[in-house]
Amino acid sequence: xxxxxxxxxxGDAGDGIGGRPPRxxxxxxxxxxxxxxxxxxxxxxxxxxxxxxxxAAGWVRGIDRTAAEAxxxxxxxxxxxxxxxxxxxxxxxxxxxxxxxxxxxxxEIRHVGQQIALVVAESLEQATEAATLxxxxxxxxxxxxxxTVPDAGEGQDLPPLTIERGDADTxxxxxxxxxxxxxxxxxxYNVPIEPHGLTARWDxxxxxxxxxxxxxxxxxxxxxxxxxxxxxxxxxxSPYIGGGFGSKALALPHGAxxxxxxxxxxxxxxxxxxRPQTFTAFGGRAATRQLLELGADADGHLLAxxxxxxxxxxxxxxWVEPLNAATALMYEVPHLSSRxxxxxxxxxxPSAKRAPGENPSAFALECAMDELAYALGQDPLxxxxxxxxxxxxxxxxxxxxxxxxxxxxxxxxxxxxxxxxPTPGAMRxxxxxxxxxxxxxxxxxxRSAGEAMVRILADGGVEVASSTSDMGTGAYTILAQTAAxxxxxxxxxxxxxxxxxxxPRAPVSGGSQMAGLMTGAVDKAxxxxxxxxxxxxxxxxxxxxxxxxxxxxxxxxxxxAPRGEAPPLPIAELLTAIxxxxxxxLRDTLAENxxxxxxxxxxxxxxxxxxxxxDGEYSMHSWCAHFVELAVDExxxxxxxxxxxxxxxxxxxxxxxxxxxxxxxxxxxxxxxxLLEGGIVDRRHARVLNNNLADYLLPTHADIPPxxxxxxxxxxxxASALGGKGVGELGIVGLAAAxxxxxxHATGKRVRDLPIxxxxxx
Ligand code: MCN
Ligand code: MOS
Numbered sequence: 001x002x003x004x005x006x007x008x009x010x011g012d013a014g015d016g017i018g019g020r021p022p023r024x025x026x027x028x029x030x031x032x033x034x035x036x037x038x039x040x041x042x043x044x045x046x047x048x049x050x051x052x053x054x055x056a057a058g059w060v061r062g063i064d065r066t067a068a069e070a071x072x073x074x075x076x077x078x079x080x081x082x083x084x085x086x087x088x089x090x091x092x093x094x095x096x097x098x099x100x101x102x103x104x105x106x107x108e109i110r111h112v113g114q115q116i117a118l119v120v121a122e123s124l125e126q127a128t129e130a131a132t133l134x135x136x137x138x139x140x141x142x143x144x145x146x147x148t149v150p151d152a153g154e155g156q157d158l159p160p161l162t163i164e165r166g167d168a169d170t171x172x173x174x175x176x177x178x179x180x181x182x183x184x185x186x187x188x189y190n191v192p193i194e195p196h197g198l199t200a201r202w203d204x205x206x207x208x209x210x211x212x213x214x215x216x217x218x219x220x221x222x223x224x225x226x227x228x229x230x231x232x233x234x235x236x237x238s239p240y241i242g243g244g245f246g247s248k249a250l251a252l253p254h255g256a257x258x259x260x261x262x263x264x265x266x267x268x269x270x271x272x273x274x275r276p277q278t279f280t281a282f283g284g285r286a287a288t289r290q291l292l293e294l295g296a297d298a299d300g301h302l303l304a305x306x307x308x309x310x311x312x313x314x315x316x317x318x319w320v321e322p323l324n325a326a327t328a329l330m331y332e333v334p335h336l337s338s339r340x341x342x343x344x345x346x347x348x349x350p351s352a353k354r355a356p357g358e359n360p361s362a363f364a365l366e367c368a369m370d371e372l373a374y375a376l377g378q379d380p381l382x383x384x385x386x387x388x389x390x391x392x393x394x395x396x397x398x399x400x401x402x403x404x405x406x407x408x409x410x411x412x413x414x415x416x417x418x419x420x421x422p423t424p425g426a427m428r429x430x431x432x433x434x435x436x437x438x439x440x441x442x443x444x445x446x447r448s449a450g451e452a453m454v455r456i457l458a459d460g461g462v463e464v465a466s467s468t469s470d471m472g473t474g475a476y477t478i479l480a481q482t483a484a485x486x487x488x489x490x491x492x493x494x495x496x497x498x499x500x501x502x503x504p505r506a507p508v509s510g511g512s513q514m515a516g517l518m519t520g521a522v523d524k525a526x527x528x529x530x531x532x533x534x535x536x537x538x539x540x541x542x543x544x545x546x547x548x549x550x551x552x553x554x555x556x557x558x559x560x561a562p563r564g565e566a567p568p569l570p571i572a573e574l575l576t577a578i579x580x581x582x583x584x585x586l587r588d589t590l591a592e593n594x595x596x597x598x599x600x601x602x603x604x605x606x607x608x609x610x611x612x613x614x615d616g617e618y619s620m621h622s623w624c625a626h627f628v629e630l631a632v633d634e635x636x637x638x639x640x641x642x643x644x645x646x647x648x649x650x651x652x653x654x655x656x657x658x659x660x661x662x663x664x665x666x667x668x669x670x671x672x673x674x675l676l677e678g679g680i681v682d683r684r685h686a687r688v689l690n691n692n693l694a695d696y697l698l699p700t701h702a703d704i705p706p707x708x709x710x711x712x713x714x715x716x717x718x719a720s721a722l723g724g725k726g727v728g729e730l731g732i733v734g735l736a737a738a739x740x741x742x743x744x745h746a747t748g749k750r751v752r753d754l755p756i757x758x759x760x761x762x
Contacts, residue, residue, distance in 0.1 A: 016485030017478075017519070017722060020657040024491065025240070025476045034240045037210040038197050038272055045199065046075055048258055048271040049127040051117035051134055052280060053109045056346040056686035057143035057315075060107045060116055064135035068119055071133055073126030076265055078118040078257060079134075080107040086260065089225035092218060092250055094606030102226060104256040109138070110315045111346045112687040113280025118257045120269055145686035147287060147312040147343035155310065155343030158320060163328055163394070166335035171304035175295025179371045182291045183364040184753040187312075187679035187688065189284035189696060190353050194242020196252065196281055197272035200259040206233045207259060213238040214249040215508040216467040216501040221605035222251035223259060231605070236501040241471040245669070246352030247282045248471070249510050254281050279691035284679070286311045286321045286350035290364040294372045302372075302387045304335035307364075313342050317349030325357035326442055326733070327365050329621070332389040346686045352510065354669060355729035358443055359736075363673075366439035366737030367752065370744065379422060380438055380741065381412055392619035400618035400718035401725075403649035404440065407625040410710045411438075411647035415627035424748035432631040434642075435746025441734030443726055444613035445620035445719045448507040449595055449603045450521030451588035454483060454529045458581045460557040460571035461493040462526070468506035468518050469499050473728055474658035475514060481655060482519045482722075486526035488555030504586055505604035512622075512726025513610070519654055520721030521589050528585035530554050533571065540578045545569055589721070618718050622725040624648035624663070626670075626738040629705075632746040637761035639675055639743060641705040648709070648730060651716035652723035659727045660709040666731020667707055672699045673732070674739035678755050 015021045028034040053060070063079040083105050088097035105116060117134055121127035144152050172178060198211035207227060213219050213236055220234040241248060258271040273281055293306040309323030324338040353359075373380040385408060391398045412418065420436045421427050427434040455463040462483050470476050480494040487494075497503065506518060534552045537545040537559050545552065545559060548566045552559045558568040575581065590596065593611060595603055603609045613620045629642040646663055653659040676697035679688040690696045709731075715723030736754060743761070744750050751760045 015481055015491035017481050017654050018652070019481060020655060021477060021481065021491055022657065023474055023477050024480055025470065029240070036194060036240045036242055037212045037238050038199065038270065040199060040210045042199050042201055042210070042268045044267055046120050046122065046265060046267045046269050047124040047127045048118050048120045048261055048269050049131040050115050050254055050271065050273065050277055051119065051131050052277060053112060053114040053116050055109055055138050055140045056112050058109050058141040059139045060109060061137040061139050063117055067133040068130040071126065071130040073122035074119065074130045075122065076120040076261055078105060078261055080105045080116065083260065086226040086256060087228050089222045092607055094602060094608035102256070104253040111280065111348050112685065113277065113348060115253055115257060118261055120261050120265060143346040143686050145345065145683040146681045147310065147345050149683060152343050152345060155341045158340045158342055161322055161324060161338065161340040163324060163336055163338040168304040168306045168335040168337035171335035172293055172295040172306060175303045176298040177372065177375050178293065178295045179368060179375050180293040181368060181371055181752055182289060183367060184289045185287065185360045185363060186754060187284055187287045188353055188673060188677050189279055189679060190245040190247035190282065191693070191696065191698060192243030192245060192247060195273050195275060195278050196248070196254065198255050198258055199268055199270040200262040201268035202263050202266070205229050208235045208237065209259065210237050211255060212241040212244065212248050214241070214244045214469055214471060214510055216469060216499065217505050217604040218249065218508055218606065219251045220501040226256050227259065234501065237499065238469055239499040241469055244471045245354045246356065246510060249352065249508050252281055275693055276691040279688055280348050283314070283319065283348045283350035285353040285356065286313060286319060288321060288323060288360045290323055290360070292364050292368040294368050296372060296376060300376050300378050300383050300386050302331050302333040305333050307338040309340040311340070311342055312345050312347065312350065314347050314349035315344050318342065319350040321350065321360060322357035323361050326361040328394040329392065329442060330365060330440060331387040332393055333387070354666065355443055355733050358733045362439070362441050362734040363736050363754070366734050367740050370437070370741040371750065381408055381417060384408065384440060392614065395614040395619050397614055397617065397619040400620040401649065401651060401714065401716040402621070402623055403712050403714065404623045404625070406712040407623055407647040407649055410712050411625045411627050411645050414708060414710060415645040417627060424745055429631060432633055433746040435630045435632060435742035435744070436628070437738045437740070437742025437745050438625065438627045439734040439737035439741060441624040441626065441730060443512055443622045443730040443733055445516070445622065445725045446511040446513040446613065447593060447611040448513055448517050448609060449588055449590045449593040450506055450517040451504040451586070451604070452518065452521040452525045453504045453584060453586045454522060454525040455582050455584040456529050456533055456571060458572060458575050461495065462487055462489060463495045463497065464522055465497045465503045466506050466518060466521070467499070467501050467503040468514060469509050471509060473662060474655060475518065477658060478515055478519060478654040479522050482522040483526045486523060486530055489557055493557060505600070507604050507610065508607060511610065512728040512730065515654055516720030516724050516726065517589065519724065521587060523721055524589060525585045525587035528587050529583055532585060533583045534559065536578055536583065537569070537574050542578045543574060544577055616718070620716070620719050620725065622648065622650040622727065622730045624730050624734065626735050628738040628742045630739065630742045630746065632743065632761060637758040639756065639761070641671060641703070643705045645708045645710070646731065647712050649713040650711070650727045650730060651713045651719050651725035653711055653713065654722065654724055656711060659711065662727045663709045663731035664707050666729065667735050668699055668704055670732045670735025671703060671739070673754060674736035675755050
C-alpha cells in the first residue's frame, strides 16, 4: 500500500450514504501509521529555521550573516538583502497581482513576527543555533498595537457590507422596547495541533511539496505562479492534515521562502514553524467590536436592528470578517441598518477561522436577542420563535430549507428548557448558581464544482481519487460511502486516494462546501463508471451477459439481471472475460455549476466561481440551536459547563456519526472561544504575549461536558446533489452566545467581551 492510499478497515453492505461507519482513516491515525506531510521521508534533506522581526514597524537596515554563515553545518542564510525576488501570484479570488515581483523577505517591517531571514543547515539543531547568531539592525517606526488604542481611529468604511432596509433609526425611536449594547471578540488563533510547515524538493524545474493543505490545487497554482513554472510542474502532497480550521488553505510566505531556499541549494529543504511562529505566520480571526441596537413592540416583534461593526486588519492586507452575516438573516425585521469599518494596525493580516463572519456576528446578535428577551420579560426561545422569518429577509428569496423551528423544539425538549426558571440566579445546585442559556446559529451553503475519478478494478473493488483533502472531517469515509452506495459494495472494497494535486481537481475545502460538492462529483463519476460497466456486460461479444436483458443492476460486486435471466456475474469475472483490467470514469460538475470546460482551471485554483447561498432560486443555509447548562461558583467566579444540547438542520447527513462529530468539534471550539481563548496584545510592543499552547488556552477534555447532538434535517435537493448542507463550521456559530447567556442567567451579569473569565464574574 502506498502511503497515499487508505484501505477501509471495516464495512458491510449498509456502509453507503447515510450509514454511520467510523472513519476509515481512523485506525491508521491512532496507530501512528498515517504519514502527515512533514513525516514524509525525503532523501538529502536540509533543515531550515525562520527568523522573525522583533519590532512592530520600521525597517531592517541590515542583517549581519557572518557568524551564522560560519557556524557548523550552515548551508544558506537568506535575508532581504540576498534573496532574489519571485513573481507575484494572483489572489485567491483570481485577481491579477498589483505588482510583478514578490519578495517574501522584505526590509520593511509591519508587524512583530514578520519573517526576515531563513537559516538552512545540515541539521535542525545547527540551523537553530545559527539562527541565534544573526545580528539584525533595525530602524523602528511608530506603530498601532491594536484597533482599540485611541490613535487607531475609526478606519475605513466597507461599503459592500452596508445594508439599509427600511428606516432603522425612525423605527427604533418608535419601538416600545429597545436595547443597545456593545460586544467584543479578541484575536483568536486557529491553533491546529499540526503546525504549519513543508518539505520542498526541486527536480529540475519541477517542484514537489509535502505540505498540509486544505486546497491542493489553489496552493499548487500559487507556487507555480511564484516560481514562474507550469501548474503541472508543481506536485503538492497532503494525504493527512492535523487540523486546519481555515489556516491551511493558502500558500503562505514561509512556503515561498523554503521552496526558494531548496531551489537555490539544489537540495530538499524542510521547514517546520515553531508554535510561536504559527501565531504570526497566519493571522487567525480578527478582533471585532459590534454595537447592536434592537427595537421591538411590546409583544416582542422585532421592528428594527441597527448594527455597527469594527474589525482590525493589517497594514498591508485587507481581510474582511463580515460581521452582519447572521444579523441580516436570522430574524424577521422590517428595518435594518448595518455598517462595518475596518481598522489597519500592525499585525499579521487576519484570515479565516472556522465560520468567519457568522461566528462573531451570531455572538453579538444572539446575546442581544437574550438581552431583548429580558427587557421584554419574555422567554428567549419564545422571542426567537415569534420572529422566525418565512423567507430570507435580506434577499427576499424562499429558504431552500430552514428547519429552525424543529431544531428549537427538539433541542428544548431534550434539554428540558420548559423547566427553566427565567429569573437570573434563581436556579441553584448547593453553593453553585446554575445558568441555562440558548442561542441560534447558521452557516451558508456554498457551492463549487468538483471532479473525481472512479475506477472499477479487476478484482471487483472500486477506487476513488481526487485532490481534495481530509482535515479530520471524514472526507475519505463519506467519499468511500458514496461509491459504496452506487455499487452496492461494502466499504472494505472501496479505496479512496486524496490529497495529491496530480489527482482530479477539487476546490478549497473551506466554507463547509466540500462534502456536498465532492459527494456529488464522486456520485456522478461512479454512476458513469457503472453505466459503462453495464454497457460492456450487455454488448461486449466476450461478455457472458451479452444480450440477456435491456439493463443490469450492480450490487455486492456483481452484475445482476433484473428478472434472473442469467446468474449474477461477479464484476471481476466480467472484466477477465472481456480482457479489461479496469473500467474508469473521470467526471466533473462544472456544468451543474453553470461553468464551461474552459473554466476548469479557474474553477479549481481560485474561489472566483464559488456560488453564494442566494445564487439561484433559493436562499440556502444550515441552521442550529444550542442549549447550555453551566454552573458558576460564586466565590471563585469559575464557570463549569454541565451539558450542551444542540439540534441542527444540515439537510441529509452523508454519515451522521461524522456530522455529529463535526458539530461537537465546533461546539468544543465555541467553548474555547467563550471561556478561554484570546490573543493578549502587549500594547508597548504590539506583540501577542500568549503565543504558545501553555498560555493561549484551549479547552481540554476536562472542560467539555456531555454534548448531545440532534439532527432535524431532511434532504435538501437544492443545496447539493445528494441533499446535504454544510456541517463543518455550523456548530461553532452561536455557541459562545449560548454560554454568555447562560452566564447571565446564572449570575445576572452580562459579559459582552470574550472570553468570559474569573475577573468578569468575581
Ligand atoms: N458531513 C455529513 N453530512 C453533511 C455534511 C457534512 O456527514 N451533510 C460530514 C462529513 O464527514 C464531512 C464533514 O461533515 O467530511 C465536513 O463536511 P463539510 O461541512 O462539507 O465541510 P468541509 O468538508 O468543507 O470541511 C471544511 C470545514 C471547515 S471550512 C473548517 S474551518 C473545519 C471543519 O470543516 N476545519 C476542521 N471541520 C474541521 N474538522 C477537523 N477535524 N479539523 C479541521 O481543521
Ligand atoms: Mo473554513 S474557516 O472555511 O476553512
